[in-house]
Amino acid sequence: xxxxxxxxxxxxxxxxxxxxxxxxxxxxxxxxxxxxxxxxxxxxxxxxxxxxxxxxxxxxxxxxxxxxxxxxxxxxxxxxxxxxxxxxxxxxxxxxxxxxxxxxxxxxxxxxxxxxxxxxxxxxxxxxxxxxxxxxxxxxxxxxxxxxxxxxxxxxxxxxxxxxxxxxxxxxxxxxxxxxxxxxxxxxxxxxxxxxxxxxxxxxxxxxxxxxxxxxxxxxxxxxxxxxxxxxxxxxxxxxxxxxxxxxxxxxxxxxxxxxxxxxxxxxxxxxxxxxxxxxxxxxxxxxxxxxxxxxxxxxxxxxxxxxxxxxxxxxxxxxxxxxxxxxxxxxxxxxxxxxxxxxxxxxxxxxxxxxxxxxxxxxxxxxxxxxxxxxxxxxxxxxxxxxxxxxxxxxxxxxxxxxxxxxx
Amino acid sequence: xxxxxxxxxxxxxxxxxxxxxxxxxxxxxxxxxxxxxxxxxxxxxxxxxxxxxxxxxxxxxxxxxxxxxxxxxxxxxxxxxxxxxxxxxxxxxxxxxxxxxxxxxxxxxxxxxxxxxxxxxxxxxxxxxxxxxxxxxxxxxxxxxxxxxxxxxxxxxxxxxxxxxxxxxxxxxxxxxxxxxxxxxxxxxxxxxxxxxxxxxxxxxxxxxxxxxxxxxxxxxxxxxxxxxxxxxxxxxxxxxxxxxxxxxxxxxxxxxxxxxxxxxxxxxxxxxxxxxxxxxxxxxxxxxxxxxxxxxxxxxxxxxxxxxxxxxxxxxxxxxxxxxxxxxxxxxxxxxxxxxxxxxxxxxxxxxxxxxxxxxxxxxxxxxxxxxxxxxxxxxxxxxxxxxxxxxxxxxxxxxxxxxxxxxxxxxxxxxxxxxx
Numbered sequence: 098x099x100x101x102x103x104x105x106x107x108x109x110x111x112x113x114x115x116x117x118x119x120x121x122x123x124x125x126x127x128x129x130x131x132x133x134x135x136x137x138x139x140x141x142x143x144x145x146x147x148x149x150x151x152x153x154x155x156x157x158x159x160x161x162x163x164x165x166x167x168x169x170x171x172x173x174x175x176x177x178x179x180x181x182x183x184x185x186x187x188x189x190x191x192x193x194x195x196x197x198x199x200x201x202x203x204x205x206x207x208x209x210x211x212x213x214x215x216x217x218x219x220x221x222x223x224x225x226x227x228x229x230x231x232x233x234x235x236x237x238x239x240x241x242x243x244x245x246x247x248x249x250x251x252x253x254x255x256x257x258x259x260x261x262x263x264x265x266x267x268x269x270x271x272x273x274x275x276x277x278x279x280x281x282x283x284x285x286x287x288x289x290x291x292x293x294x295x296x297x298x299x300x301x302x303x304x305x306x307x308x309x310x311x312x313x314x315x316x317x318x319x320x321x322x323x324x325x326x327x328x329x330x331x332x333x334x335x336x337x338x339x340x341x342x343x344x345x346x347x348x349x350x351x352x353x354x355x356x357x358x359x360x361x362x363x364x365x366x367x368x369x370x371x372x373x374x375x376x377x378x379x380x381x382x383x384x385x386x387x388x389x390x391x392x393x394x395x396x397x398x399x400x401x402x403x404x405x406x407x408x409x410x411x412x413x414x415x416x417x418x419x420x421x422x423x424x425x426x427x428x429x430x431x432x433x434x435x436x437x438x439x440x441x442x443x444x445x446x447x448x449x450x451x452x453x454x455x456x457x458x459x460x461x462x463x464x465x466x467x468x469x470x471x472x473x474x475x476x477x478x479x480x481x482x483x484x485x486x487x488x489x490x491x492x493x494x495x496x497x498x499x500x501x502x503x504x505x506x
Numbered sequence: 507x508x509x510x511x512x513x514x515x516x517x518x519x520x521x522x523x524x525x526x527x528x529x530x531x532x533x534x535x536x537x538x539x540x541x542x543x544x545x546x547x548x549x550x551x552x553x554x555x556x557x558x559x560x561x562x563x564x565x566x567x568x569x570x571x572x573x574x575x576x577x578x579x580x581x582x583x584x585x586x587x588x589x590x591x592x593x594x595x596x597x598x599x600x601x602x603x604x605x606x607x608x609x610x611x612x613x614x615x616x617x618x619x620x621x622x623x624x625x626x627x628x629x630x631x632x633x634x635x636x637x638x639x640x641x642x643x644x645x646x647x648x649x650x651x652x653x654x655x656x657x658x659x660x661x662x663x664x665x666x667x668x669x670x671x672x673x674x675x676x677x678x679x680x681x682x683x684x685x686x687x688x689x690x691x692x693x694x695x696x697x698x699x700x701x702x703x704x705x706x707x708x709x710x711x712x713x714x715x716x717x718x719x720x721x722x723x724x725x726x727x728x729x730x731x732x733x734x735x736x737x738x739x740x741x742x743x744x745x746x747x748x749x750x751x752x753x754x755x756x757x758x759x760x761x762x763x764x765x766x767x768x769x770x771x772x773x774x775x776x777x778x779x780x781x782x783x784x785x786x787x788x789x790x791x792x793x794x795x796x797x798x799x800x801x802x803x804x805x806x807x808x809x810x811x812x813x814x815x816x817x818x819x820x821x822x823x824x825x826x827x828x829x830x831x832x833x834x835x836x837x838x839x840x841x842x843x844x845x846x847x848x849x850x851x852x853x854x855x856x857x858x859x860x861x862x863x864x865x866x867x868x869x870x871x872x873x874x875x876x877x878x879x880x881x882x883x884x885x886x887x888x889x890x891x892x893x894x895x896x897x898x899x900x901x902x903x904x905x906x907x908x909x910x911x912x913x914x915x916x917x918x919x920x921x922x923x924x925x926x927x928x
Contacts, residue, residue: 104766104792105700105735106645112802115809118596139592147590154587161586167572169564170780173543206629206812213811217667222534240810244640277530312530343530351593358591358817369529379537386540387663388636388811389629394781395818 116236117476124474132472133490135481138288138453139357140420143487148420150355152413156402160395171391173382175204175363179397182404183363187284187317187331187348194338198371201378203364203385204392208318208349209237211364215314215345216245217384218366218377225277228314229270231255233478235288238281238316247279255290260446260458262292268305276310284317284346285330286452289480293323293451299333303340313337313344321353323452325421327414343367350400352453353417359396420484424453427486431455434495440502455481463501471497541659542899549897557895558917560908563711563876564780565843568910573843575778577835581825591817596805598627598786599820605827606786609743610754610769611761617790624800625788626808627815631741631772632660634787638737638768639668640807641789642702651737652693652703654678656901658711661704661739675703678713683869683881685715691728700733707740707769708753709875712903716746716874722756726763736760737768744776746875748844750837766790773823775876776840782819843907847876850909854878857918865925878904886924894920 114122120136142148160166174180180202184195194200205211220226228247230238231254239249252274253266271280282302287293294302306313315334321327337344343366350361364381368374385391403409425448432447447455459467459479467473473494475481486494539547545561567573597603603625607618617623628634642649651665654677665672675697676689694703705725710716717725729736738757744750760767772785787804791797808814826832855870870878882890882902890896896917898904909917 104796106789106800107792107796109645109796109799109803111799112806115596115805118593118809118814137593147592149590153591157586161582166574168574168578168779168781169572170543170562170774172547173540206816209809209813210811223530237810237813244807244810356591357593358814360812360814360816366531368531373529373531373534376534376536377531380534382540383537383663384667386543386632386660387667388632389783390632390660391781391783393629393783393816393819396816 120474120476123468127472127474129472131493133474133485133493135473135475135485135494138352138482138484140352140355140453140484141487143423143489145485145487145490148355150413150416152403152409152416153355153399155409156399159402160398168394171204171394171397173385173391174202174378175392176394176397176401178401178405179204180363182401183348184365186327186404187320187334187346187365188338188367189328189331189335192335192338194367199368199374201366201368201374201381203378203381204397205347205362205364205385206360206389206392207351207362208316208347209241209362210360210392211347211349211362212238212241212316213245214381214384214388215347215364215366216242216247217388218381219279220246221384222380223279223312225275225279225312227275228279228281229274230281231267231283231287233289234281234283235316242281250274252280254287255292255456257458260292260456261449262294262298264294264298268301271302271305271311272309274309274311277312279312279314280306281314281316282333284315284320284334286319286323286454288318288452289454289476289478290456291450291452291454292456294333296332296336299336303336307340307342315344315346317346318349319352319452320348321414321417322421325418325425327417338367343369350396354400354403354413356396356399359399360393361396361400424483427483427491428455430488430491431483431486431495434491435498438495438499440495440499442502453482453484455483457481457498459498459501463505466501466505467497471500473497545897545899548891552895552897554895556916558897558908558913560896560898560904560906560917563775563905563907565775565778565876565907566910568846568912570908570910570912573778575836575839577826577832577839578778578822580832580835581822584825585818585821589821594627594814594817594820596626596808596814597801598815599817599824601828602784602820602824603627603786605824606771607788609750609827610740610757610771610788612754612758615761617761621794622791622797623788624791624797624804625786626801626804627820628770628785628787629783629812629815630774630785631739631770632664633783633815634770634772634785635661635664635739636668637787637804637807637811638770638789639665639670641804643668643670644807645803646702649702652697652701654704654706654710656712657704657706673697677710678715678879680881683715683879684872685717685721687717687721691724694725694728694732694734697732697734700735702735702737703729705736705738705756707738707743707756709742709746709877711741711875712877712899712901713879714873714875714877715879717756719755719759722759726760726765729760729765730763735768736765737770739770741770741772742775742875743771744837744840745844748841748848750776750840761790766792773819777823777826777836779819779822782822783816784819784823847906850906850914851878853911853914854906854909854918857915858922861918861922863922863926876905876907878906880904880921882921882925889924890920894923896920
């Protein structure tokens with residue numbers, strides 16, 4: 098008789114903690130009252146609490162009070178109103194691509210899900226299987242694309258010397274990429290560095306990419322959250338759509354609508370013609386069906402409710418700007434606190450960088466020191482989530498950074 | 507600073523670009539419609555007043571309307587406005603997973619007490635099967651999956667996209683419209699030792715044909731002899747007989763025999779949470795340490811797919827199952843749905859027999875769960891759709907949940923019409 102009592106998986110080793118989500122795991126284990134979680138990019142109020150937007154609460158109430166609402170399966174491509182609204186949000190309501198029905202939009206599980214579905218579609222239907230991702234980038238990007246069936250290369254992005262953009266390096270690396278290669282672009286508020294190209298630089302990137310037939314794949318996780326303006330934060334994407342060419346865009350509502358755990362996002366593929374877009378949509382269904390059949394209903398219903406109602410939409414833009422403004426204010430306060438302490442070094446990148454994160458420039462040893470001695474939780478690449486700071490906790494962080502810089506190499 | 511790469515030579519002006527460069531996606535073929543979900547699309551597009559949708563397996567009440575269970579409405583009322591929407595852990599809601607494991611493995615399961623089960627919240631049954639398939643590919647890369655004939659069509663898609671080779675095993679016996687038990691056992695015996703099998707725990711989809719308790723015991727025994735791995739897809743617990751404990755019998759038999767099974771659970775049908783995408787994937791391990799390792803690896807597969815699962819549906823489940831009164835209400839409502847379907851089976855069979863059909867229709871009441879495998883051919887199904895505006899999948903599968911006292915006579919008449927001898 099074959100041995101049925103031992104597991105077919107007995108050789109399996111325990112996987113390492115996810116570098117980002119693992120930070121919160123470690124934070125939760127710490128009992129020190131002064132502990133500070135600057136790890137995962139989830140917005141916190143001045144009081145350090147998670148925030149559910151008023152417009153979201155209102156949308157929720159509308160949904161729960163509507164007795165006609167049912168829980169039927171969504172179509173494979175998701176909620177139609179949500180898809181239409183999302184495409185308008187990123188491309189602009191007057192976008193010719195939308196007017197001409199050239200956009201295939203599918204609801205996906207937040208940014209991660211949108212990137213994964215897009216990646217699998219590319220692995221199946223695109224002749225070039227290499228995707229270029231910026232160095233550094235969100236830790237989950239390479240895993241998503243690798244599991245989707247693509248191979249991953251990097252292009253230079255961050256310049257540690259200036260704590261800004263390595264623009265020449267970027268142009269060189271994209272210039273050397275094979276024709277047709279896929280290029281992942283952070284639409285705004287680059288994660289983890291907070292360093293974005295200027296509009297002029299975006300224009301140069303666009304020209305280069307179009308001349309080489311490189312395929313743009315935008316990851317837009319912070320629209321409205323970076324500058325406070327939804328339109329301003331979508332400029333990079335709209336620039337590429339305006340030239341009539343094709344591109345991919347992954348959108349997330351995790352941060353800008355605070356819908357994190359509801360997993361709401363969209364993948365849009367801008368195509369040359371409406372006929373191509375329709376065929377592309379049909380093929381996207383074949384990627385989605387064996388992954389999870391159809392996307393979750395609740396979060397998309399909240400988003401659609403808000404996007405369709407002009408009062409709720411306007412209220413949303415106000416709440417969004419308030420979040421962005423609070424983060425910008427935290428940046429100013431942190432810089433001032435470091436300058437007041439006479440912390441060695443130039444810290445102006447803190448206010449030059451944009452979005453949820455600051456790439457401090459601290460090294461892994463300094464980060465470990467800050468965690469050990471000061472109970473500051475952040476990723477080992479030196480990234481801090483500004484959203485996790487408040488006026489009350491800025492001094493604690495500034496003290497910890499000052500100590501790290503002066504005592505740890 | 508001059509650019510090292512001269513792009514001016516190959517630069518095409520932006521307005522020119524849109525005219526001269528063609529789409530990267532010209533070669534993309536239109537995909538075939540999903541055989542199941544495409545049926546509802548066609549149904550919705552039909553303006554005929556007598557149209558009947560017995561296609562997709564979503565429950566309908568006796569008025570043909572979708573149902574949101576009372577326990578779900580109450581849970582939603584409690585949830586709305588009260589909680590934040592922070593990310594769940596990668597493995598999902600612990601509370602929801604704990605309650606879900608109790609359903610499959612038993613409230614007093616030693617496996618749960620001993621923490622031997624690696625489990626994560628998944629995107630309903632589809633998501634649970636897909637993560638398992640990816641896990642199987644990664645950690646048993648030389649294995650294949652044995653899939654019953656027939657099965658839910660998406661099973662083939664799932665294991666194919668996970669790059670796990672597929673084989674089939676005999677299941678449905680067309681002549682008797684029941685189980686081809688002898689051939690099934692032959693296939694189990696002839697498969698190489700240590701093969702991976704996909705089993706429907708109850709209410710087989712699409713046939714509604716389940717092994718008896720005795721047959722399950724024999725299958726389990728033979729699996730022990732061969733050292734096979736059993737992966738149970740349980741999408742209808744509670745929905746088949748009305749009693750969740752009874753519907754989990756196949757799994758309990760395997761557990762008693764010491765099998766280290768895998769299991770996919772879905773709340774789409776039995777809690778009516780279809781669009782919320784709530785489910786669970788579990789793997790029984792040798793000990794707690796192994797369960798921790800396996801769970802961590804399952805999370806590694808979830809992270810690059812969707813990072814963490816959606817919170818709302820999980821909250822509904824844990825609110826209901828965590829409250830004894832709500833749980834009792836749920837059990838009552840699940841039994842109500844199962845009973846209505848069992849009632850419709852009886853009614854459909856009686857109506858067809860009343861019309862004088864010379865064929866045997868006892869399979870309608872022998873089969874169990876949401877579906878009836880009618881035995882009708884694709885051509886007969888096409889006639890049902892064209893002439894009677896009745897929508898179902900071309901394999902002859904009828905979703906009994908779509909049958910009501912209002913349409914059962916019409917349906918019986920149409921079925922009799924297309925199946926009677928010319």
